């Protein structure tokens with residue numbers, strides 16, 4: 001029989017890894033809430049059409065990376081490849097815009113893209129993101145970029161670059177698209193096959209190409225920043241002025257286009273340099289997408305957001321200390337003591353401690369050996385003698401020390417040994 005394994009590019013997350021995940025998630029939630037965001041959770045499955053219409057037909061995601069299937073007799077469904085489209089759909093479906101002038105949402109959860117898996121790139125990965133509806137910017141754009149940078153620095157990720165660009169409004173992009181095609185057309189034969197195809201479908205994405213044969217050509221391409229209208233320029237200046245005032249460092253990168261079609265005006269990406277990131281150094285990206293809500297059938301509504309990749313942040317953070325709360329192991333020498341161990345464990349859990357029991361009936365020696373390797377901070381040992389005298393033995397598993405304490409009022413002894421308050 002073939003061995004059953006997880007789907008390629010999709011990972012199990014075991015308890016020993018999840019301590020870091022949960023810490024990151026809780027700092028993200030706290031940060032988002034401090035900035036006035038409320039959480040939204042949307043389904044993992046959406047109508048395929050949602051992503052085709054919002055992300056854009058000629059993008060890598062829609063062309064080749066979506067997990068799509070036909071739902072028996074119903075329509076095509078797709079596992080969400082990102083969060084922005086789902087939030088926009090929910091915003092429309094619940095007519096949120098009619099009730100609120102400005103809406104601030106954040107989300108966390110798994111996303112699915114059929115990419116080639118490598119370190120930092122998976123087929124099921126996790127994003128955290130925010131969306132703001134109803135504010136045309138530019139000041140909010142800077143506020144949110146700064147929020148992201150501060151969140152990253154709270155995680156200890158300070159070795160980073162913020163790349164900033166403006167794609168202008170629809171008319172600007174149309175003009176630029178034409179200028180870019182005019183420039184690229186004479187080089188058509190020297191471009192990579194992918195870029196030749198994109199020349200027809202999505203020429204801006206050529207700027208994003210990693211193919212070596214494209215690099216010199218891209219280098220001399222006209223810059224979108226030279227095509228900004230007066231309003232686009234004023235918007236871009238407003239973002240920059242606010243970031244400058246906040247002291248948030250950024251670099252202007254006129255070739256930044258990113259993989260989604262829905263952006264307008266402000267576009268940014270945060271790249272990491274430290275930790276174990278390697279080639280997948282894009283930590284987060286986002287920007288303004290003023291056209292999306294209208295594209296999905298709603299009233300024109302300005303919008304701004306970003307998404308960050310949780311796996312990438314964990315790589316950028318490197319090996320951090322496990323900060324999960326210390327555990328206490330309760331060991332017992334015989335069945336009578338095991339009954340008492342269960343009761344003692346319940347009492348300590350009620351007092352707010354994390355307790356694990358070992359009730360299998362193995363020798364105390366082997367229980368102690370296991371406790372030593374378990375990562376627990378403290379072991380309590382119960383046997384006939386302890387039961388008769390109304391005491392428990394304790395032994396530190398991290399560092400040195402052991403002793404005996406009365407069973408009565410044991411919670412305060414645990415608190416003292418762990419250096420915690422009784423819950």
Ligand code: AMP
Nearest residue numbers: 120121122125282283284285308309312
């Ligand atoms: P995007 O939704 O493409 O703008 O991506 C936003 C962030 O999600 C990126 O900067 C990455 O950190 C992360 N990300 C995107 N695709 C993947 C993937 N296949 N595996 C892991 N992280 C990803």
